[in-house]
Amino acid sequence: MIEFLNRLFGREPSSRTAKERLKLVLLSDHLSLAPDVIEALKHDLFEVISRYVEIDAANCDVTFEQREKQVAMMANIPILGMQKRPAPPPVPPASHTNGSSKPARKASANGSGTPRRRRRKAQPQSMPQPQLAQGSPQPT
Amino acid sequence: MINQVVQDEVPVAGDVPRVRGRAIVVTSGKGGVGKTTTTANLGTALAALGASVVLVDADVGLRNLDIVLGLEARVRHHVLDVLEGVVTLDEALVTDKRVPKLRLLAAAQTREKDDVDTAAFRDLIGTLRDRFDYVLIDCPAGIEKGFVNAIAGADEAIVVCTPEVAAVRDADRVVGLLGDDRKVELIVNRLRPALVRKGKMLSVDDVNDILHLPLLGVIADAPDVIVSTNRGQPVALDPASEVGESYRAIARRITGQDSAAPEIPREKTFLGKLFGGRS
């Protein structure tokens, strides 16, 4: 009877709810099941970021969090400064965000696939000192 | 490990010593007869009556208490994290927003039952009894290490049994293993009165002629349990659900608020089926 009323008032069928919940819980179960995949992911992530900025590898961290209907990946990557060597070639415009540099920020990618990781625009000439947040160590 | 004490878990203030909570293991031997559903719903019903309740999932590696309760997205840590000192008990306990006095302590999903030290688990149950009125332990299927761990620390047991030969046989085995020191009671689950009448299903008496246990409750088979698990909303929260009412009645019996003998569900009339049978 309750289910009939639920449907009457536009609530989604329970089988659909079940399917969504299952997909999410299995992803979560799987992430625990494959630590090597998580390690590879972390390794690749740090490697890519370290091509652009110098990172404090010893203090990097990546965690996965269940948030309502999504699994979110949270990466905490302390940045020590700009890389001395030339930056790699610029990527196509669609993935650029604005160029302000704020070190030690949380990068997060949510399950819907919209990355919010920000990075500096590539600068081929002598690089200005980055605007470091208060309290962060200045590179020497 | 210093545990923060949460206000509503300490019902008695001042000098009066707290009465120790009850630790009840929900077991069966046979899988799939409704242990997890029963643990979830009894826990919910007891908490709704005002008792402080913690549900402990002892099914390491195949946890489901979280998903039956609809709390799977909020599980961050589990029993082994607590036993191994990775987190405190309070960090591991999951709160149920719908039922303020209910907490869940989840099982580890990617570990094994052998990883749990029985004595440590028993101590944990003891700690929980000091903080909660009721500690309900969801036992895994079988009679191996998982079962041995789950019953450690519980001085009461609820045996869940369906009226089917294989389930009764396994329940009988489990009753033997529970020994004489524990209070053991029976819940007969998923009864289909129409089939019993036709002689195609064992009756409650048939089951208890073999098991000889005090009867705590009888629950009819009903499709709304499937729907409730789909949604992660225990039927005990649904005032219109008959199965929910059965669980609520069992909870009242457990707390002593109701001492009447359990009702045996009756066969549905045609009209009963139309308006009350399915939700």
Added chain:
Amino acid sequence: MSARRIVLTSGKGGVGKTTTTANLGAALAKSGKRVVLVDADIGLRNLDLVLGVEKRIVFDLVEVVEGRCQLRQALIKDKRLENLSILPAAQTRDKTAISELQMTEVIEQLGALCDYVLIDCPAGIEHGFRNAIAGAGEAIVVTTPEVSAIRDADRVIGKLHERGLPVRLIINRIRPEMVRSGDMLGVDDVTEILSAELLGIVPDDEEVIDTTNRGEPIALVAESRLGAIYAKIARRLEGELVPFTTLGAPSFFERLFRKAG
């Protein structure tokens, strides 16, 4: 020539592994194959009960492994089907009573005697499970269209893949009317989530309770709807391409004409 050695497993208890083992075995035997069913649920045996041979058990799997009897002495021949035999589990021991190696040896010995060895796996993914899959060359995962069962099936499929065992899926106890009303996950939902090859779809049928009470596998009940379905699954197992009949007729007639495969 050695037999096909198939383990029937699920993770979750109570989804129908034993019922499926018994009925699939009966269907295969009925079609002329020599079949041995092995109950690997040491301590909580039930395959004997489902087949109605519980009063005829003399020796069991553990006694075979411990050398206290010959393998042939422990095998119980089904009185209804001469091609069907069962090797029962021990009831008063536990799953540590035999090792994976010992299990593998027994299964190999059995493989020389028949066309199919079907191993009924206990619930869980630990000792009993590891014993049951030792010696198997393929796996059938049985699940119901319910959240907990599917979650556990997923876990078990992962474990089977780790062992390199090919996996096929049987969806058991589906209720077409509940699928239609959105109250139960459907076949497509389940296969999408589990991504395993579908072997069979078995609808929920209250007759199974009755036949189990009597120790008579429903696959042997003449003209039974489920019997026809198990026969189809047996043919699919043999490699025949048998289409799945779509579930559900118009709702008024669905109890009469409900089909599956």
